[in-house]
Amino acid sequence: MLPPGTPPIVLSLAALLTLRQRAGRLTAAGQALLAALPFLALRLRGIRRRLQAAEGRHPGTAEQRALCYNPSLRQEDFEERFIGKADLDSKVFDFIVVGAGSAGCPCAARLARTGASVLLIEAGGEAHRSPLAQCPRRMWQMWQSEMDWGLRSTPQKHLFPEGRIIDLERGKTLGGSSTINYNMWVRGAPEDFDRWATEYGCEGWSFKDACENLGAKRGDYNAASITNVAASTQFNTNGPGGGRQDSFTAFIEPMLRWFPKLEVASETFCRKLVMEQVGGKPRVAGVVLELRSGEVVTVKCRGEVILSAGAVMSPQILMLSGIGEAGHLREHGIECLVDSPSVGQHLQDHPMLPLLLAGNEKAKELSPRGWIQNSSGLHAQWFWQTSVDKQREARLQRPVGADVQTIFLHRLDPSVATKVSVTLIAELFKKFVPDLRANYGWSSVADVMYKVAEVLRSSGSVCEELASMFSITSLNNHPESRGTVRLQSSDPHVPPLVDLNFLAEKADVDTLVEAYRMARSVAEQPSMKPYINFDVALPMPDPSSPDEEIAEFVRAKATTTWHYSCTTRMGPIGDKSCVCDPAGRVQGVQSLRVADAGIMPFVVSGNTNAASVMIGDRVGYLIAADFVASTKDLQPVPPPEQPMMPVAVKASL
Numbered sequence: 001m002l003p004p005g006t007p008p009i010v011l012s013l014a015a016l017l018t019l020r021q022r023a024g025r026l027t028a029a030g031q032a033l034l035a036a037l038p039f040l041a042l043r044l045r046g047i048r049r050r051l052q053a054a055e056g057r058h059p060g061t062a063e064q065r066a067l068c069y070n071p072s073l074r075q076e077d078f079e080e081r082f083i084g085k086a087d088l089d090s091k092v093f094d095f096i097v098v099g100a101g102s103a104g105c106p107c108a109a110r111l112a113r114t115g116a117s118v119l120l121i122e123a124g125g126e127a128h129r130s131p132l133a134q135c136p137r138r139m140w141q142m143w144q145s146e147m148d149w150g151l152r153s154t155p156q157k158h159l160f161p162e163g164r165i166i167d168l169e170r171g172k173t174l175g176g177s178s179t180i181n182y183n184m185w186v187r188g189a190p191e192d193f194d195r196w197a198t199e200y201g202c203e204g205w206s207f208k209d210a211c212e213n214l215g216a217k218r219g220d221y222n223a224a225s226i227t228n229v230a231a232s233t234q235f236n237t238n239g240p241g242g243g244r245q246d247s248f249t250a251f252i253e254p255m256l257r258w259f260p261k262l263e264v265a266s267e268t269f270c271r272k273l274v275m276e277q278v279g280g281k282p283r284v285a286g287v288v289l290e291l292r293s294g295e296v297v298t299v300k301c302r303g304e305v306i307l308s309a310g311a312v313m314s315p316q317i318l319m320l321s322g323i324g325e326a327g328h329l330r331e332h333g334i335e336c337l338v339d340s341p342s343v344g345q346h347l348q349d350h351p352m353l354p355l356l357l358a359g360n361e362k363a364k365e366l367s368p369r370g371w372i373q374n375s376s377g378l379h380a381q382w383f384w385q386t387s388v389d390k391q392r393e394a395r396l397q398r399p400v401g402a403d404v405q406t407i408f409l410h411r412l413d414p415s416v417a418t419k420v421s422v423t424l425i426a427e428l429f430k431k432f433v434p435d436l437r438a439n440y441g442w443s444s445v446a447d448v449m450y451k452v453a454e455v456l457r458s459s460g461s462v463c464e465e466l467a468s469m470f471s472i473t474s475l476n477n478h479p480e481s482r483g484t485v486r487l488q489s490s491d492p493h494v495p496p497l498v499d500l501n502f503l504a505e506k507a508d509v510d511t512l513v514e515a516y517r518m519a520r521s522v523a524e525q526p527s528m529k530p531y532i533n534f535d536v537a538l539p540m541p542d543p544s545s546p547d548e549e550i551a552e553f554v555r556a557k558a559t560t561t562w563h564y565s566c567t568t569r570m571g572p573i574g575d576k577s578c579v580c581d582p583a584g585r586v587q588g589v590q591s592l593r594v595a596d597a598g599i600m601p602f603v604v605s606g607n608t609n610a611a612s613v614m615i616g617d618r619v620g621y622l623i624a625a626d627f628v629a630s631t632k633d634l635q636p637v638p639p640p641e642q643p644m645m646p647v648a649v650k651a652s653l
């Protein structure tokens with residue numbers, strides 16, 4: 001039995017061999033070849049798909065596409081249950097959700113529960129159930145692969161070396177970034193949501209519970225106050241040591257059997273929205289989609305289109321559809337239908353400062369199961385406040401959540417390691433694997449990542465050494481710098497220009513300088529010091545060095561935490577500095593909403609997956625409630641008190 005998508009040459013060969021077999025004229029070699037054909041077909045199909053990806057199916061520059069070849073993924077990792085088909089062209093849906101990521105999946109699930117017809121579109125393939133996606137510790141192997149958009153930042157002028165470019169991983173598969181992320185389940189500070197509601201005019205988004213304390217005390221960062229030390233990290237996995245609960249698995253898979261009007265189209269790229277004028281006002285009537293075959297179809301929508309393509313792609317789709325700053329659209333020859341100057345503005349992310357420390361013999365005792373354990377290697381989390389934060393607090397007369405999140409990892413994590421910098425890891429490798437450079441050579445960060453993986457896989461003794469590494473990574477949870485997402489071209493396959501504008505504001509540098517000193521003093525504590533091999537000289541400034549010296553280190557090492565947000569931020573109706581109203585409606589356009597990390601008024605004080613899920617769930621609920629109110633004979637919408645959240649578990653590592 002040959003798999004679907006078998007190349008014609010293999011089909012012809014199979015037909016020929018079968019005919020000869022039926023005629024009793026097949027030799028032993030022919031028999032063997034016939035038996036091997038399914039395997040051959042799979043390999044050829046895999047090679048063809050990779051070539052297609054390298055040649056243009058993966059958007060981006062030639063350099064980006066080259067980076068996106070990743071030997072970790074096999075074509076068997078991709079399923080083909082939902083591939084978008086040409087018959088979409090003739091269909092009309094009540095709702096269309098663009099992007100099956102963290103937010104898009106719960107949003108589509110909410111809508112489907114009303115009995116409405118819903119189309120959930122995803123540009124990426126179906127790799128969410130692959131072994132790579134299921135195993136949290138292998139998450140970094142999916143980066144720079146077909147499951148990643150392969151985005152990169154624009155040259156960052158406030159980082160060292162000046163103009164440094166940062167890889168911006170971004171999920172491109174069912175489940176979106178929730179399929180390739182670290183799985184950390186952090187709800188965000190209650191104060192964040194209260195401030196969204198009170199200071200940013202986003203009625204309905206406040207956090208109801210009271211905030212209790214601000215001391216760094218032991219506790220659960222998902223409880224009432226986030227300012228805590230937690231000895232274990234909470235993950236959205238299927239129980240301790242269990243598989244990943246990405247958004248598609250958690251919200252859509254269980255729905256498919258019961259809600260046949262929920263349709264999923266994977267490998268289906270949304271080029272732009274279909275715009276029309278109703279009563280002199282722009283309205284969205286559907287979407288223009290590109291299928292895997294390259295065929296372009298238009299799908300119509302009776303109700304609303306919801307953009308859940310994430311904080312980078314949703315503004316791109318808006319601008320390509322004529323919704324954005326008029327001048328910028330004109331530059332790219334796009335007719336401006338809605339002048340919305342804030343589209344793509346206010347980009348936020350948490351700048352991250354990772355530190356790598358070498359462990360010693362004793363450190364191996366800490367992790368008896370070693371690096372092969374089915375965890376992402378994350379240990380404790382500490383949400384704390386810097387002196388910078390306290391000043392802000394005094395100014396605002398209210399608590400503002402935790403300014404810094406410090407994450408402790410035990411064992412080398414190549415993802416963090418490569419982010420620290422190639423030079424830093426090179427120092428370590430010189431010690432542990434002196435001939436690595438000679439044997440393998442490396443040219444790019446992605447390259448280093450795979451070389452590290454290769455070494456980890458192939459050499460038990462080296463694994464032991466590398467297993468005893470620590471990383472103490474600090475995130476600035478309240479960055480003041482704002483970046484932008486702008487069009488590079490009117491071609492939807494050319495990725496937008498993403499300028500994180502990291503560390504443009506001095507306060508952001510000050511926060512990470514303080515975080516650096518804190519991380520170093522944690523390493524010096526009696527409970528940690530005995531496990532660290534201080535003989536491995538890493539190029540780090542002494543904590544007593546002047547601020548300017550540490551600031552240089554911060555600018556040299558700071559990188560993304562992948563928490564892109566706020567580029568289509570919501571705010572009061574009529575406020576031109578906001579793209580959406582508090583219900584996610586794009587202002588100035590009918591029948592269009594955004595439901596993803598982009599609508600956050602400011603980024604939450606913690607990892608952004610849980611908040612994105614909550615956003616998708618809530619916007620979906622609001623639309624569903626309106627829809628049910630306007631229709632009869634449909635099933636009731638479940639009340640919002642029963643949010644559909646994936647299982648968050650405490651993993652004891």
Ligand SMILES: Cc1cc2nc3c(=O)[nH]c(=O)nc-3n(C[C@H](O)[C@H](O)[C@H](O)COP(=O)(O)OP(=O)(O)OC[C@H]3O[C@@H](n4cnc5c(N)ncnc54)[C@H](O)[C@@H]3O)c2cc1C
Pocket residue numbers: 098099100101102103104121122123124169170171172173174175176177178180181182183184185186268269270271308309310311313314317561562563564595596597598606607608609610612
């Ligand atoms: C490497 C990494 C590690 C992270 N670690 C954590 C963590 O441990 N904990 C945490 O809380 N957060 C983490 N995050 C952040 C978190 O995963 C994101 O904030 C969150 O997933 C964003 O959700 P979203 O719905 O806005 O976007 P996404 O989940 O990225 O979903 C967008 C979807 O839209 C699709 N799409 C985009 N453009 C188109 C188009 N034109 N047509 C069709 N489909 C399109 C994409 O392929 C994608 O599936 C991490 C992120 C990354 C990348």
